[in-house]
Amino acid sequence: MSGWRRGDTDTLARRHETSVSRGPERRIAALVLAALTFVAGLIGTAHLFVDGTLHQGATRISYAVAMAACLVAAAALAVRPRAGRWQTSGLVMLAEVVYVIVVLSVSVPAQATPLMLLFPSFVAAWFLGTWMLGATMLATVVACTIALTHTYDGALSIAVQVTISAGALNSAAFGVYVLRRRVQRLLEATQALSHQDPLTGLANRRLLVEQAPRVWRQARREGSRVAAMVLDLDRFKQLNDAHGHAAGDAVLRTVASSLAATVRPSDVLARTGGEELIVLGLVSDPAEAHRLAERLRAAVRTSRTDDGHSVTASIGIALARPVDGEDAADAMWRLVDRADGAMYEAKQAGRDRVAAALPRQRSGAFADSLRPARRAAG
Template sequence: MISLDAGLPEAAGSESARGPERRVAGLTVATLLATGALMGSINLVVDGVLREGAARWAYGATMLLLFGLAVALGVRGRAGPRHTFALVILGDLVYLAVVLCIEDPLRYATPLMLLFPALVAAWFLDLRGLAVHMAVTTAVCLAALWPSYDSAVGLGVQVGVSAGTLNGAAAGVFLLRRRVQRLLEHTESLARLDPLTGLHNRRYLVEQAPRLWRQARRDGSHVTAMVLDLDHFKRLNDEFGHAAGDSVLGAVARSLSTTVRPADVLARTGGEELVVLGSVSDVTEATRLAERLRQAVADGRGGDGHAVTASVGLAVVRPVDGEDPVAALWRLIDRADAAMYDAKREGRNRVAAAPLAPARAPRPDRTTA
């Protein structure tokens, strides 16, 4: 079975992005339903617009249905992709019902009434849902205008103009939305990247904490943080210039990017300090990974042939239910950071592991790096 959820605009595809999108969709559709019902209800008190008898009752029931849906959506405050798609198609079919209740459809029920569902479809549906809506719009225009034309040519021209205008407007809004969405996604992506190295930054690190903690609890594994600090990096900058330092940082970033596992998170947290987060079974596995990272840094070469080493500190924790993943993340990184300074004191270019219990000693002065 094909789901209509696929391809809908969701920032970064995350659950947190779906909430605002669905709330906007729900409130927008509720407002349009209420507006359409209010405007349509005017015909109930205007003489000569509606057919008498059952048609008038059917028309009134249709307006009441729109009001009911508007209230329900307003109370619910959100509309999922399938709900939005169903309401768009319902809007198309409501127009056809209105036409059947009107004495003179060309005068009192022009196809422009379909503009409301067309705009909703263009902004909230994916390409597949929009295509279905366009086909339904064309069919509804044909069915609604058929009784008003004796000539097939005249009917075809009017359907082509009406459906073409509506579908063209919908397509234009859809393309505009996609363009805006791509620009927003690009901007959000840049906000999560370090401009010098192209690695992720602290913001991305924080965003990934809930995922890592959730995965570790599910798998019964540990989370490890590895803090890498480049040795004597300030001396490199002082002797050869910041351009050489930037080149070395870029080389280190490339070496680490090809060394970390696909599920690990590699980020530059500032200066010459980098952090790697990942899931491991125990401290032994974390130490092996840290040694690979240390060697990758040593093997990297800047554009001028300069190289550096790195002191690596690691810490491991088993996540528990109920804790704040972000707060736990920074506690873990603090422990790894303290272990990194142990590696510095022990001679640099080595790996040091933090004790399993949280370190209580104050963090050393970073000027010793």
Template sequence: MGPGSAGHRLAAFVIAALLVVGGATGLVNAVLEGTVRDGVSGWAYTATMGGLLVSAVPLVVRRRVGRWSTFGLVLLGHLVYVVVAQCIDDPVRHATPMVLLFSCSAAAWFLDRWMLGVVMALTPPACLAAMAGSDPSPVGLAVQVGVDGGMLVLVSVTVYLLRRRVQRLLAATEALSQRDPLTGLANRRHLVDQAPRTWRAARREGLRVAAMVLDLDHFKQVNDVHGHAAGDAVLRGVAAALSDSVRPTDLLARLGGEELVVLGLVADPSEAARLAERLRSAVAGSRSAHGHPVTASIGVALTNPVDGEDVPEALWRLVDRADAAMYEAKQAGRDRVATSRVPRPRSAPARERVDPPPVPGAARTDGS
């Protein structure tokens, strides 16, 4: 099943469409002379086709169908096909097993692997039950069932493999949109996406949210003297060192340029200061592939999340405060930690809350 409510809605509409197509096609056969047997079989056939049309209505109205409901509908589709085939004079002509493409395709696209396995295992017996008596030769019947059932199973496997391929591509695309390509760290978008979870955890556990903004000292000189390839290597080395130093629950992201941020939960300012000092030491001890040393100035800011606040706005307001503290650390001599004392108003305009503007310091040219 597709992710979230969107996947449930898609499944509901697709299965409803299949039910409508199958029911409508069956009713057309019902009015064709010589297609459906007279008497009870004819009435049963017409009632079954009408039932398919009616069963599509709840799916369209609710716009949702679960995994087990989908599984049940697919199995019902197989059963309906067998019943319909028994009500038709010439099932080979008017109820070919290819009708099961509807339910087999839905199973391959929406069901779990084991559910699809059950459907594929039941497909050849369904073909046999529907086509029994259509060929006087047992060998001919076996060949016909083998060809039709095998084709349906092959289509199911193909659709399932295509679905898995699409899912992997979507997952890879989503991962790329959430990661910085140079360092492999989380990017600004991922930071915004994960902030609500951090805010909820802070409120639930009675903790504070700490933002630690790190800016590499004299990074422009590395690029100017040794080249941008050396600068990129320094950034990758720092990212690796910080990744080994942050706690599992902390979020480490690259804001842009040589500026990074760590977002985590702390009990008090002293804990945040200790974490920041550990990060500073990790950066100072890191080395790039070319052996270039580097240090970082770190600014720390804390906030107590409250119910009902705009989390992206609160996030960037907190980062602004940590960024201001980072400037204080640079002015005090660099390679040190400074803590924000007084909250500042957020500097970004309200229209940019979803995709905030660059944090000050991400594109400086003063060689800091």
């Protein structure tokens, strides 16, 4: 699984493309589709009991089968409210077929107006991909042609009516599709910003928390340990005071780029504030964690801005073996607190070095008490 580094929040946004199959909002959408389909089938079924509404014979049977298909589709969607794009496309195509059957079955064809296809057209525009939407738009033209051929005489009249009806339906569907894409891009941009540090492009605190359950599950599955590494840039405040915040920002961006190129694909690299960064990943033993931390320390040490500014980093390591039933986010912050204490020890030992936390856990209050002293030492 890909790690979260510079630009990976864009990947996250792409993974949240509009889909009817995932998330609670998708379940609600599926239930709404089921309810509307059920209501349509129920209203249509009522016509079977109104004398003079439908033709007798085979067309009446076809009509009854079409209404039953609507009710069955609605029930299936309600029982399993996870309609993907293929299922939604099938539902839209069913609506097209039902419309044609209705036109051929009613005694007064004018009662079956093409506006009956407006709802399935909107559903297709909002939930389906480009080529599926194109297929449903073509199906709308075919359905209108069959229906209106049964209603009007003369090729010219039929062509004009099909152009007006299908054109209006498909134009409305295309407009909804364009609106949906616009809303989707805005949502993706908002989601990317909510998970991305604006200065470095790395993951932020929110995304780090969201990734903790994934890391904990993978560690339990593989029997690995979780390693938290807290990196704090040495003498960063002095650099800002001497050269200005623009130089400090350039250093942070350069360091972030070097670290992103150094961490493993499965690691989570995040900036949690100021000059502090966190790496969360899986290791088999403390030696592997130490080797990774040394690579990160070397990456920071060798990174240099275009103006020639550079820094070093003190790194603290803490390891934990996840257990069943624990809250991943809480466990992560306890692990980060331990790594934070080890990082302070690296500062006290001379900076630009790696220190590992002892196996015992330190409380969050203890780690918090270290931060002011560490900032003074930084």
